[in-house]
Amino acid sequence: DAGVIQSPRHEVTEMGQEVTLRCKPISGHDYLFWYRQTMMRGLELLIYFNNNVPIDDSGMPEDRFSAKMPNASFSTLKIQPSEPRDSAVYFCASDIRQGGTEAFFGQGTRLTVV
Amino acid sequence: EDQVTQSPEALRLQEGESSSLNCSYTVSGLRGLFWYRQDPGKGPEFLFTLYSAGEEKEKERLKATLTKKESFLHITAPKPEDSATYLCAVRNSGNTPLVFGKGTRLSVIA
Numbered sequence: 572d573a574g575v576i577q578s579p580r581h582e583v584t585e586m587g588q589e590v591t592l593r594c595k596p597i598s599g600h601d602y603l604f605w606y607r608q609t610m611m612r613g614l615e616l617l618i619y620f621n622n623n624v625p626i627d628d629s630g631m632p633e634d635r636f637s638a639k640m641p642n643a644s645f646s647t648l649k650i651q652p653s654e655p656r657d658s659a660v661y662f663c664a665s666d667i668r669q670g671g672t673e674a675f676f677g678q679g680t681r682l683t684v685v
Numbered sequence: 686e687d688q689v690t691q692s693p694e695a696l697r698l699q700e701g702e703s704s705s706l707n708c709s710y711t712v713s714g715l716r717g718l719f720w721y722r723q724d725p726g727k728g729p730e731f732l733f734t735l736y737s738a739g740e741e742k743e744k745e746r747l748k749a750t751l752t753k754k755e756s757f758l759h760i761t762a763p764k765p766e767d768s769a770t771y772l773c774a775v776r777n778s779g780n781t782p783l784v785f786g787k788g789t790r791l792s793v794i795a
């Protein structure tokens with residue numbers, strides 16, 4: 572398996588624009604997580620899905636953020652409208668099941684909002 | 686609320702100089718403690734999972750240990766290629782997603 576695949580790797584956008592980040596989890600993994608990483612706050616969980624259903628979105632910072640998982644092999648994280656403080660690295664991770672198993676991370680999308 | 690604190694924030698070692706990284710945690714029933722390595726521009730890469738106090742795991746120059754309140758990542762005779770950020774995370778008995786510390790940035794100088 573190629574691992575968790577994220578696109579794009581880098582995104583530069585202007586404030587106010589819509590941004591869509593994409594993720595393909597590892598085949599067979601039931602859980603998908605979106606994390607955001609900044610120097611100040613480290614890795615923060617935004618939202619996670621189990622079998623394509625959102626379980627906990629309490630980490631989503633504002634209504635400007637939304638996430639979907641239309642099928643087992645694809646998820647999106649959308650920011651509309653984007654703001655400079657959204658600049659961070661966004662990671663997607665997947666897990667075959669929770670419990671004692673580890674999550675596998677993608678390479679991340681570095682978002683810069685100017 | 687589950688919390689993970691890692692220290693030091695940054696560590697600079699000479700090649701061959703052994704040391705330890707610390708991960709202190711508070712969690713409502715530990716389901717697992719995880720160590721990851723993260724290289725610049727890449728996603729975290731899984732290293733170890735520890736499940737109970739007293740457990741130890743080794744991989745090359747790295748050894749992870751666990752007590753009821755903290756975990757250590759011991760690095761023996763490090764090499765420059767060990768330079769990375771090391772992240773610690775916990776999962777509680779409620780089976781919630783991993784909660785991460787902010788990491789320790791390790792630099793090993795030849």
